[in-house]
Amino acid sequence: MTDAYQLITDYLHDRFDVSPAEITEHTTFDALGLDSLDLAEIAVILRKAHGLELDGVRAASTLREAACRLDEARSGGTPA
Amino acid sequence: MYRPGRPRSPFRIPVGSGSGQVRFRSAPVGSGRHEEASLIVITGATGFLGSHLLPHLLATDEPVTALVRDDPRLALRRLARALAATPAGHEVLDALPSLVRLVRVDLSAPRLGLPGPVHHELAERTRQIWHCAALTAMTAEPSLLHHVNGEGTRRVLELADAAPRARLLHVSTAYVCGARQGLVHEDDLDDTAGFLNPYEASKHRAERLVRRWARSRGRAVTVFRPSVLVTDRPRPPRTPRHPLSVLGRGLRLLAEELEAADRAATVRLPGSPGSTANLVPVEYAARAMATIGAAPALATVPDGPVSTYHVVHLHDTPVPRVLEAMSHACPGLSIRLEPGRRNAGALDRKFAEATAGFHRYAACAVRFDRGRLGAATRGLSPPAPITPAYLRDALRA
Numbered sequence: 001m002t003d004a005y006q007l008i009t010d011y012l013h014d015r016f017d018v019s020p021a022e023i024t025e026h027t028t029f030d031a032l033g034l035d036s037l038d039l040a041e042i043a044v045i046l047r048k049a050h051g052l053e054l055d056g057v058r059a060a061s062t063l064r065e066a067a068c069r070l071d072e073a074r075s076g077g078t079p080a
Numbered sequence: 081m082y083r084p085g086r087p088r089s090p091f092r093i094p095v096g097s098g099s100g101q102v103r104f105r106s107a108p109v110g111s112g113r114h115e116e117a118s119l120i121v122i123t124g125a126t127g128f129l130g131s132h133l134l135p136h137l138l139a140t141d142e143p144v145t146a147l148v149r150d151d152p153r154l155a156l157r158r159l160a161r162a163l164a165a166t167p168a169g170h171e172v173l174d175a176l177p178s179l180v181r182l183v184r185v186d187l188s189a190p191r192l193g194l195p196g197p198v199h200h201e202l203a204e205r206t207r208q209i210w211h212c213a214a215l216t217a218m219t220a221e222p223s224l225l226h227h228v229n230g231e232g233t234r235r236v237l238e239l240a241d242a243a244p245r246a247r248l249l250h251v252s253t254a255y256v257c258g259a260r261q262g263l264v265h266e267d268d269l270d271d272t273a274g275f276l277n278p279y280e281a282s283k284h285r286a287e288r289l290v291r292r293w294a295r296s297r298g299r300a301v302t303v304f305r306p307s308v309l310v311t312d313r314p315r316p317p318r319t320p321r322h323p324l325s326v327l328g329r330g331l332r333l334l335a336e337e338l339e340a341a342d343r344a345a346t347v348r349l350p351g352s353p354g355s356t357a358n359l360v361p362v363e364y365a366a367r368a369m370a371t372i373g374a375a376p377a378l379a380t381v382p383d384g385p386v387s388t389y390h391v392v393h394l395h396d397t398p399v400p401r402v403l404e405a406m407s408h409a410c411p412g413l414s415i416r417l418e419p420g421r422r423n424a425g426a427l428d429r430k431f432a433e434a435t436a437g438f439h440r441y442a443a444c445a446v447r448f449d450r451g452r453l454g455a456a457t458r459g460l461s462p463p464a465p466i467t468p469a470y471l472r473d474a475l476r477a
């Protein structure tokens with residue numbers, strides 16, 4: 001998977017105590033027990049530390065979807 | 081959800097059958113608990129209140145069945161995390177799979193989404209039904225709130241209907257009184273003052289359903305009306321939040337924004353220095369509710385077969401004390417109370433969003449009578465008044 005995916009999973013591990021065994025690309029934040037406030041916190045950290053926006057990601061989004069959003073943000077926009 | 085051809089008993093289904101239930105492997109403690117004894121059934125066990133209540137229910141030595149919405153294996157993990165964050169939860173963690181049976185339900189579907197025989201068997205053995213599940217986001221979509229809190233309660237009543245031996249213990253909220261001011265008695269239920277948010281309205285409607293059902297069936301029902309449930313214990317990641325922890329998180333996010341914009345700000349809330357909030361430590365509330373649940377239901381009370389308890393703190397907390405703690409959680413933000421209504425500016429709106437509807441409570445001056453609660457929990461020491469230090473810790477959680 002991409003760096004963005006790694007960034008997210010590392011953060012989930014460090015901040016939310018999520019073990020690698022709990023995660024696949026298709027795991028949703030919701031299934032990990034994270035809620036919209038947790039996502040808001042992740043968004044702030046990503047903005048502050050990496051200047052990246054995590055727009056459009058919800059608790060029902062999968063980690064893969066979140067990583068794709070970050071990749072899009074990195075490359076400067078949504079692919080057509 | 082349920083596959084025909086599987087063993088008929090809902091309690092004899094192998095792990096991972098996909099039937100919506102977990103058949104727990106036997107463990108020394110509690111194995112066999114579920115084979116024939118009567119049951120305590122609880123909805124919302126994975127939530128903030130439910131996870132504090134569960135250890136008390138388990139202490140009765142009766143088997144407990146938790147009705148959950150997730151896949152039971154996932155729900156078990158969530159339950160274990162939630163319990164680990166409670167003071168008494170550690171004692172039951174190791175034996176949890178043998179102590180609690182998880183049954184996956186759809187709270188708003190007929191028969192809770194269970195096949196007829198499964199629903200019937202569950203109902204027949206049930207001695208108590210604790211209905212704790214609810215959508216608690218104050219500003220969620222009214223239709224969603226109605227669906228979960230209204231329809232969900234209706235389906236729980238359907239279970240109670242099928243369970244003639246069962247006593248229903250319904251968790252409502254003290255704030256079913258809506259925007260009322262002054263003293264509210266434990267038997268009062270009127271909507272004339274309107275509601276501060278759609279959550280209150282949905283809980284009001286749910287309590288009405290429960291009362292109407294109790295009267296029409298002549299069934300004993302215990303209604304608990306907690307005020308704002310809080311704790312000052314730290315909150316581990318991925319565990320249920322209480323209202324002050326939601327508020328604290330919103331304030332910290334707002335603080336980040338203010339810091340990024342490098343500015344201080346003042347929010348003005350409609351309210352007065354005399355406004356109060358009733359905050360009650362969840363540890364006390366759960367113990368009080370369990371104490372009442374363990375005693376026989378009151379036979380004759382003024383309101384027919386329904387006995388209602390305001391599960392509230394003896395001492396209200398002054399709103400200015402809460403605001404001071406909030407300012408502490410959000411450096412750069414000063415929060416002022418102003419009498420009367422005013423047009424909200426951009427910052428006021430942002431504050432309202434960040435605090436998930438809290439701002440509407442800054443003008444509250446409601447007091448809750450707790451005579452029946454006091455009489456039913458004489459042996460329990462009431463909690464100490466909520467101090468500024470408690471509030472700061474609760475907001476940090």
Ligand SMILES: NC(=O)c1ccc[n+]([C@@H]2O[C@H](COP(=O)([O-])OP(=O)(O)OC[C@H]3O[C@@H](n4cnc5c(N)ncnc54)[C@H](OP(=O)(O)O)[C@@H]3O)[C@@H](O)[C@H]2O)c1
Pocket residue numbers: 123124125126127128129130148149150158186187211212213214215216228251252253254283305306307308309310320321322323
């Ligand atoms: N917190 C308070 O200050 C407060 C005050 C007064 C009254 N109350 C009442 O106390 C009860 C418990 O509140 P709480 O603070 O523990 O809330 P909570 O932490 O938000 O937990 C809510 C519980 O309800 C379950 N739930 C929510 N939607 C559901 C659905 N559609 N189907 C099945 N289960 C669903 C949740 O399951 P998941 O884990 O799967 O999400 C969770 O177990 C509620 O009735 C609430 O109205 C709370």
